[in-house]
Amino acid sequence: LTASAYKPLAAYFVKFLQAYKERGIPLYAITPQNEPFNPVETYPGMSFSALDEASFITNYLGPALKNATLAPKILIYDQNWDRPDYPLEILNDPTAQRYVSGTAWHCYAGDPSMMTKIHQAYPSKDMYVTECSTGQGGIAPLSAIEFFLRSTQHWAKAVVLWNIALDISGGPKIGEGCGGCTGLVAIDQATGQFTYTDNYYHLGHLSKFVVPGAYHIASTITRASFPYDSPPEEVAFQNPDGSKVVIVYNPSSWSDTFKIRWNTHHSFVYTLPSKGIVTFKWAGKLPSPLITTMWGRKDHTSWFRLIRWFLSLLALAASLFSIPQHRDPSPLNHRFTFRGESFSAQARSPPAL
Structure with a gap:
């Protein structure tokens, strides 16, 4: 120019x-x-x-x-x-x-x-x-x-x-x-x-889960005993209403079992299939997070397929709510010995999304 x-x-x-x-x-x-x-x-x-x-x-x-x-x-x-x-x-x-x-x-x-x-x-x-x-x-x-x-x-x-x-x-x-x-x-x-x-x-x-005005919050991943070198990738956010969102992706060729921990004493365990993606969302100080998964790729070209897809999601959601959850008083930086990863959310102040 x-x-x-x-x-x-x-x-x-x-x-x-x-x-x-x-x-x-x-x-x-x-x-x-x-x-x-x-x-x-x-x-x-x-x-x-x-x-x-x-x-x-x-x-x-x-x-x-x-x-x-x-x-x-x-x-x-x-x-x-x-x-x-x-x-x-x-x-x-x-x-x-x-x-x-x-x-x-x-x-x-x-x-x-x-x-x-x-x-x-x-x-x-x-x-x-x-x-x-x-x-x-x-x-x-x-x-x-x-x-x-x-x-x-x-x-x-x-x-x-x-x-x-x-x-x-x-x-x-x-x-x-x-x-x-x-x-x-x-x-x-x-x-x-x-x-x-x-x-x-x-x-x-x-x-769908990280809304305008959310902040990216710090999250740490602790390497446990893995037979391969492709640990999960993750990112965490806090929405304006205080709800937390964690997205996890498993790039490996194996299923991964990991634990997510927050507030020093809340945690749950989840198994993510190879190449799978999962979004976890929970509100405020509720001890039980809302777990949401979106696995497949579908072609919604008719109302019949849309209804069938919606019913499948309901069935999937019902099965997800049966995932066992428990409290763990261990400190945030504790290294777990089970096969999987540990995530801990810690607040910081990066720019808003």
Whole structure:
């Protein structure tokens, strides 16, 4: 982008935001450029160096938004975890930094731990993962549940999947668009049939139980006696009403038995099948958590199938409530000798989701 185009681009952002606001849609955040290292020719894209983005934000975008009394969050970078040098270069500029609310990331390369490194350097700047296409046919090296758990464990305030609904070829697209990107719902436009993808069910493990205003709370995993090197992955949250949510994923090829403990004296044991996902939710100080599982992937193309699916869930829920639970006065950091994992929730104050 030539320097002479910076001012018109900033004015375009202002008009864009104003148009949405006039229609009752105030936009939460913007990024100056999608994937600045990816100047593709098959859909809109552009190279934008960190130095140039910092200059654009400092001298044009930030002042233009302020003069128009618009206050969307400005998120920098908007590409993969493998180039933390890009957001760091902008955040190291004190003039640009004052306009920046956080960093936007994509999931296609690198490791989510990079977000923790940026957070440690600039704890007041939030992390958002603004794009990830996972699941069968997706282009990310992670499954959706791995993406959710690892991102939120590394300070992501929000995670966004590509896309809500697409046709069976991944469209509609601008030009060639994204090859291999998948949606939560796949729609066959010829027949009108639709299918919920794996991503739909993976997302439900968080979005159905972790509500707006929730906080990510610290959780620890204690390695016990395992015959393999793939322990469960987990993340914990506290909702505004005080309820706790723990999501656990078993990446191994074996079933795992583990214990979840909280409040120093409440605990229960659960066995999770290979590749299984489970969400536990309990309210306040209730000693018995509400246990919810979402295992399968189904195609709800008729009321009959929907009713059958609902009845199956009722039967599953009835069986889950028979899981034995007990109190254990052992301290939170106690190492259990049974085969499995131990989780303990301890409060901290990371950013709200």
